[in-house]
Amino acid sequence: MLEPVGRKQIRLYLDEERYCLLYTGEARRLGLKENMELSEVQKNELDSLLLHRAKLKAMNLLKVSDRTKEEIRSRLKCLELPDTCIEGAVSYVEGYHYIDxxxxxxxxxxxxxxxxxxxxxxxxxxxxxxxxxxxxxxxEEFDLSEEDVLREQIKKRIRQKGPVTEANFQKTLAFFARKGFPFHEILENLKEFKEQ
Structure with a gap:
């Protein structure tokens, strides 16, 4: 079954399940018509076309910025591509070490x-x-001290917003708590900076 989606795309259903989105030109080129049975050759040609599109989209996404496998998968799912094409595209870019x-x-x-x-x-x-x-x-490979990071972030906040005072103590405490720093470390460091 073919269902128009806007002016340029068609949603293809196989066995009454949503399969993919095609451009009208692609559907015409594949010879797809309403209520027709796909031959094995047409199905293979369709899957090849969709895999090629998925690979190109994955490569274009990686041109802009690095991404994880899951980010690539979710972006390709938005294009209504079959899972086999999505996994094929992920394997393709992973095979060239474009995603790691x-x-x-x-x-x-x-x-x-x-x-x-x-x-x-x-x-x-x-x-x-x-x-x-x-x-x-x-x-574990990194030698990062969360307390040092917190101290630097507190100093930065003081430079931007002014000193830690009685009036803004709770607000500053809440700010760093929302950032995920351990509460007791925030409290200790803020008290130290407040006393200065």
Whole structure:
């Protein structure tokens, strides 16, 4: 079954299940018509076309910035591509080492480790599809002191917002708590900076 989607695309259903989105020109080129049975050759040609499109999209996404496997998968799913094509595209870019989740985590920690808490980095990477186990394993490779990061961030906040006073103590405490730093460390450091 073919269902028009806007003026330029058609949604293809196979066995009454949503299969993919095609451009009208592609559907015409494949000879697809309403309520027709796909031959094995047409199905293979369709899958080849969709895999090629998925690979190109994955490569274009990686031109803009590094991404995790899960980020690539979710972006390709938005294009309504079949899972086999999505996995084929992920394997393709992974085969050329264009995506590497371990390297991604290392770069992420290197770049953000000096300004964010361990918990915040872990949460952000989790949203990008990185497993807690992978994060923990790579975090151990780094010699980052969360207390040093917190102290630097407090100094930066003081430069931007002014000294820690009785009036803004709770607000500053809440600010760093939302950033994922341990509460007792925030409290100790803020008291120290407040006394100065």
């Amino acid at each position: 989740d371990e390297a991604y985590v290392r770069h992420y920690i290197e770049f953000r480790g000096a300004s964010k808490s361990r918990l915040k980095i872990k949460q952000e990477l989790s949203q990008k599809g990185i497993s807690p186990e992978l994060f923990e394993r790579i975090w």
